[in-house]
Amino acid sequence: MSKELIPLTSSSHGRVSGKSWKAQKSATFRTQCSAGHRSNFEERMKKTTKANAAKKLETELKTEKNAEKQRRREITLERKNAAEERRRLEEDKAKMGARKTARLRRKAGRTKKIHG
Numbered sequence: 001m002s003k004e005l006i007p008l009t010s011s012s013h014g015r016v017s018g019k020s021w022k023a024q025k026s027a028t029f030r031t032q033c034s035a036g037h038r039s040n041f042e043e044r045m046k047k048t049t050k051a052n053a054a055k056k057l058e059t060e061l062k063t064e065k066n067a068e069k070q071r072r073r074e075i076t077l078e079r080k081n082a083a084e085e086r087r088r089l090e091e092d093k094a095k096m097g098a099r100k101t102a103r104l105r106r107k108a109g110r111t112k113k114i115h116g
Contacts, residue, residue, distance in 0.1 A: 026033060
């Protein structure tokens with residue numbers, strides 16, 4: 001029997017989980033974390049401020065985009081309503097013209113039955 005050393009893996013105390021989908025656990029408290037995981041408060045705050053600034057800019061851009069979309073929608077709606085109003089006025093004008101001519105025909109003694 002040769003006494004070869006079995007190399008330990010980099011897991012905790014050389015044990016391997018066998019469950020490849022499980023993530024390696026790390027310490028919850030910063031004092032117990034490794035030095036690579038620790039970061040001081042100022043660095044974390046800088047990161048947070050950057051993220052907040054980016055988020056604020058994104059929301060501003062989104063609101064501007066929505067405002068522009070709403071403005072275009074309002075313009076389209078106004079145009080549609082104006083066109084409908086013009087069409088309705090034209091119909092009323094035509095209807096009024098027909099009524100007036102019918103009234104004049106009746107005055108003259110002519111009806112639809114005789115001179116359609």
